[in-house]
Amino acid sequence: MEIPAKKIHIFFIPLLFLILILSGCVKEYGSEDTENTVDENLIVVGVSQVGSESVWRTANTASIQNILTKENGYFMIFNNARQKQENQIKALRSFISQRVDYIVFSPITEDGWETVLQEAKEAGIPVILIDRKVNLSDQSLYTTWIGSDFYKEGRMAGNILDEYLTKQHRQEVSIRIVVLQGTEGATATIGRTNGFNEVAEAHENWLILEQADGEFTTAKGQEEMEMLLHRYKDIDVVISQNDDMTFGALTAIQNAGLTAGEDGDIMVISFDAVKSGLQLVDEGLVTADIECNPNQGEYVETVIRKLENNEAVAKLYFVPETVFTKENVKDALEKRTY
Incomplete structure (x- = not known):
């Protein structure tokens, strides 16, 4: 008699973790692969995160970890890919071999996932993508995607810049712009x-x-901004594709003896809207911050519950987002937890 796949992991995972405990390989919860025994009533979810390159990413990870808890009926195995696709593919194959019930991951880049996701499909494991997308010829290799409308965010940045330039009566003046992009090939960057x-x-x-x-990091953002300031003497606007790069860019601007802000030498528009980024909006150093909502955990759980109840799920779920300027940032600052 064939044993259903969902039953296999009930016996296999406790044995696996016994081996890990005896070999001293079990890591602290939330850092790599998580904890000890598995209750057969828990839903087992393998989660692979890009890394911890930014304040936003930390908040995104927390939203997943805070909802996929034992109290909510889950056993989560967490992996930090540390910005390397090979680490993430290895983690996904580990989840498949452990016969998890669901795989949740944020792909580092869009390409290179066809083979491992085919393996997950053949194992009968639904794949839920968060934050970033994948480029596949077969869209059935993943169940759903949860995240931001990055294209819309890019247009929001352009529209808010247009509004400010119009207010300054600079519609006919040449506006010189530099863009600090995120990781090459990442969905948010594209x-x-x-x-x-x-x-x-x-x-x-x-x-x-x-x-x-600028690789979505503060250090690289500063390095690239320094080179741009050396290369171009009359930069009017910096479009920085996340707050961490913005922090570095502002340091470079200050070190060059220039000022940032709507009334300064260089107007800065950022993305993510983490609390420290919103504080810069409040101070007037950043003209606008386009929100990228990291709180995707509740959407992940909603999808899993639907699948557990054999209910249909959408292929895409966009999280709500807004644009923050000096006019509306106060209320957001008081409520921000990340």
Whole structure:
């Protein structure tokens, strides 16, 4: 008699964790692979996160960990890929071999997932993508995607820039723009770039001088901004595709003896809207911050509960987001937890 796949992991995972305990390989909860015994009534979920490259990513991870708890009926195995796709593929294959009930992961880049996701499909394990998307010829290899409309975010940045330039009566003046992009090939980078570029192309007076890869980190953002300031003497606007790069860019601007802000030398528009980013909006150093909502855990659980009840789920779930400026940032700052 064939044993159902969902029953196999009930026996296999406790044995696996006994081996890990005896070998001293069990890690602290939330750092790598998690804890000890599995109750047969728990839903087992393997989660692979890109890494911990930003304040936003930390908040995104917390939203998943805080909802996939034993109290809520889950056993979560968590893996930090540390920005390496090979680590993430290895983690996914580990989840498949452990016969988890669901796989949740944020892909580092869009390409290179066809083989491992085919393996998950053959094992009968639904895959839930969060934050970033994958480029596949067969869309049935994943069940659903939860995240931000990055293309819309890019257009939001372009539209808010247009509003401020109009207010300053600079519609006919040449506007010199540099863009600090995120990780090459990442969904957020692609969407925000395409959305902003589409708005920019509709303005003949907007000149994008360069789009540099800041890798979504503060250090790289500062490094790239320093080189851009050395290369171009009259930058009017910086579009920074996340707050962490913005922190580095602002340091570079200050070190160059320039000022940031709507009334300063360089206008800065950022993305993510973490609390420290919103504080810069409140101080006037950042003109606008486009929200990227990291609280995706509740959506993950909603999808899993639907699947557990054999209910249909949508292929895409967009989380709600807004644009923060000096006019509306106060209320958001009081409520921000990340």
